[in-house]
Amino acid sequence: MTKELLLGDNPFFGVDNLSQERARKRMQSLDGLEKIADIMDYVSKFGVKGFVVSTHPQLRELLEYLEKNTSLLKKFEFYPILPYAQGYVTLATEKGVVKAANDLLAAGKMQDKVKILLKGSIGYLKKDVGKLIETLIDVELLPFKNARKKTVFLHDGVTDLVFGLGMKQIVETFFHHIEDNYGTSVGLVTKNLPTIMQKLDSWNMKIPTIMASFNPLGYLMNPSREAYEDSLGKSDVIAMNVLAAGYLKPEESFEYIFKHPIQSVVVGMSTKEHAEETINSFKKFNEI
Amino acid sequence: MKELSAGVVGMGVMGMLHIGILNSLENVKVTAMADTEKFVIGFLQKSLSNVKIYDDYKKMLSESNLDLLFITTPVNSHIKIASDCIKNNIPFFIEKPLGLNASECESLCKLLSTNNVINMTGFYLRFADTFCKAKELLDDGIIGGILKINAHVSRPLILKKNTGWRFKKEISGGGVLIDIGISLVDLLLWYFGNIKSVQGTYETNFLPEIEDFVSAKLTFEAGFECNFESTWNVKNQRLQETNIEIVVENGSLKVNEDYVNLKLNKTNDEQLFYKPTLYNGVSFDIGGPMYTREDVDFVNCIRSGKQSMLNALNILKTQSVIESIYKSCKSHKTEQVSYID
Numbered sequence: 001m002t003k004e005l006l007l008g009d010n011p012f013f014g015v016d017n018l019s020q021e022r023a024r025k026r027m028q029s030l031d032g033l034e035k036i037a038d039i040m041d042y043v044s045k046f047g048v049k050g051f052v053v054s055t056h057p058q059l060r061e062l063l064e065y066l067e068k069n070t071s072l073l074k075k076f077e078f079y080p081i082l083p084y085a086q087g088y089v090t091l092a093t094e095k096g097v098v099k100a101a102n103d104l105l106a107a108g109k110m111q112d113k114v115k116i117l118l119k120g121s122i123g124y125l126k127k128d129v130g131k132l133i134e135t136l137i138d139v140e141l142l143p144f145k146n147a148r149k150k151t152v153f154l155h156d157g158v159t160d161l162v163f164g165l166g167m168k169q170i171v172e173t174f175f176h177h178i179e180d181n182y183g184t185s186v187g188l189v190t191k192n193l194p195t196i197m198q199k200l201d202s203w204n205m206k207i208p209t210i211m212a213s214f215n216p217l218g219y220l221m222n223p224s225r226e227a228y229e230d231s232l233g234k235s236d237v238i239a240m241n242v243l244a245a246g247y248l249k250p251e252e253s254f255e256y257i258f259k260h261p262i263q264s265v266v267v268g269m270s271t272k273e274h275a276e277e278t279i280n281s282f283k284k285f286n287e288i
Numbered sequence: 289m290k291e292l293s294a295g296v297v298g299m300g301v302m303g304m305l306h307i308g309i310l311n312s313l314e315n316v317k318v319t320a321m322a323d324t325e326k327f328v329i330g331f332l333q334k335s336l337s338n339v340k341i342y343d344d345y346k347k348m349l350s351e352s353n354l355d356l357l358f359i360t361t362p363v364n365s366h367i368k369i370a371s372d373c374i375k376n377n378i379p380f381f382i383e384k385p386l387g388l389n390a391s392e393c394e395s396l397c398k399l400l401s402t403n404n405v406i407n408m409t410g411f412y413l414r415f416a417d418t419f420c421k422a423k424e425l426l427d428d429g430i431i432g433g434i435l436k437i438n439a440h441v442s443r444p445l446i447l448k449k450n451t452g453w454r455f456k457k458e459i460s461g462g463g464v465l466i467d468i469g470i471s472l473v474d475l476l477l478w479y480f481g482n483i484k485s486v487q488g489t490y491e492t493n494f495l496p497e498i499e500d501f502v503s504a505k506l507t508f509e510a511g512f513e514c515n516f517e518s519t520w521n522v523k524n525q526r527l528q529e530t531n532i533e534i535v536v537e538n539g540s541l542k543v544n545e546d547y548v549n550l551k552l553n554k555t556n557d558e559q560l561f562y563k564p565t566l567y568n569g570v571s572f573d574i575g576g577p578m579y580t581r582e583d584v585d586f587v588n589c590i591r592s593g594k595q596s597m598l599n600a601l602n603i604l605k606t607q608s609v610i611e612s613i614y615k616s617c618k619s620h621k622t623e624q625v626s627y628i629d
Contacts, residue, residue, distance in 0.1 A: 129334050157574075160572070160573065161304060161305065161574050161575075164307070164311055164572060164574050165304065165308050165311070165335070166311060166336060167336065169334070169335055170335065191573045192572050215564075217564050217565065217567065218567065219563075219564040219567045220567070220573075222569040222577070223571050224569045225569075244564040245563070245564055247562050247564045247565065248564075
């Protein structure tokens, strides 16, 4: 089964699931949008045309840079993951849930606010949960207005929380709003793939594209690697954390991935050397 | 197995997280929630069915026939709600810290001496893979006599002046020390035993009563010292980082959220345990497996009738150390830590 290799954005924005120390070092060495564009250009020459990105505060800057200075916005299909959960959690922890919601709705550039005002005042939105969620989605996706979006994902921090809480309405709102207004498919990122699939089934909902960790160590695979493997085949799956946060070598990870019905693989590649090693290993198992 | 009926009071980030986890556990169901914020109550009522939503936790306690309660409210209400749980004979879990100060916690312990209901304070680092591995290595006696400890915790939480409850001492109990430094103090007590005396200093950047940085020298009853630091104003950092470095006669042991590094000079041996290699899956992960593990531990305590290791009497020690550091920061003197039996 051929698989697609996608570029992940974590190393560009200081996210490293193995080491915070290493994340900071990478941030220091990757200071500049030019270097990110450089990596994108480099991997695109090897056939990598998908970019998985979280709606990080610096994302708008990156997309604007790509649009003004490169042709990469046209070359790549984007897989946005929203919301920027770490930012939401920090804001809610700092200010409380209610003030955080106010801030999120009031944030952004003037054009964001105009869009919000077209839907109603902040006070009105807070009374209508569905509209509130739709508006937050719209605000998060504004930076992507000129980018091609393949699948829009709900961040695992939110997916897992919403499913744990049993808030079916939020999942439905997300699915409908994305499909009806953006013409793209929807997806869920999760650290609990088997449970999420079972829950969707019990809610009589379709299983969308799922992005979840897959690696031979079973890292971030709950409740177990075996349960993940047994759940495959029910929907399209994008494997992430395949290198177990950089602990494993690409070859040993891909050997495991290619034994399973997984459609795509996302890997963060922070340097040309790392990209070359990753792509060459991937090619051994697959034609990109 | 009997299904346990759980309640949660305080629907902020931690309240939501614990509800999600509890609902995923076998034979546990969250049946009641309480909050005072109208927007939150309205949101929950519209989003959840089969759960009773209250605007008054006392009403929830009297009406809902709960088997356990999670208290995830601002700190100043912890002891009051926990006391009501004791009166109603309901086991309770408190998201750290236990209370505003040691004397408040002491009053709770006195009440518990009349009815020792199962209770636990949520110090999640005790359930994190790397910190558990370090405890295992320490307990195995692999490293020799301790010469010195360096311990620091930092989080990019407060980068400007804000108005949330964390900035009101009468609600939060203080700043960075009681909010995140307390988890590190708890780990140090778990690893190395009682702290005899402390000498601390603090800095404030935004509000005079809410400290943003605390530095302290902690002297353990076992004789060695620890340089302790806690801050929440750091930039260029995404998550909380908790580092403990133990310098021993024949090497060192370093632990943080990402790895455990053991170096032994004598054999020139270095062992590095990265988080992915220590990972064990949990039934359902929201925000990190350690939160699931602590909730499972609490539920297991209730089912077995065994008091938690993180019960109020044990956590009073942690709060006493925190109180002594605050006292020292003000007196500019070394303060003895007084533990209450």
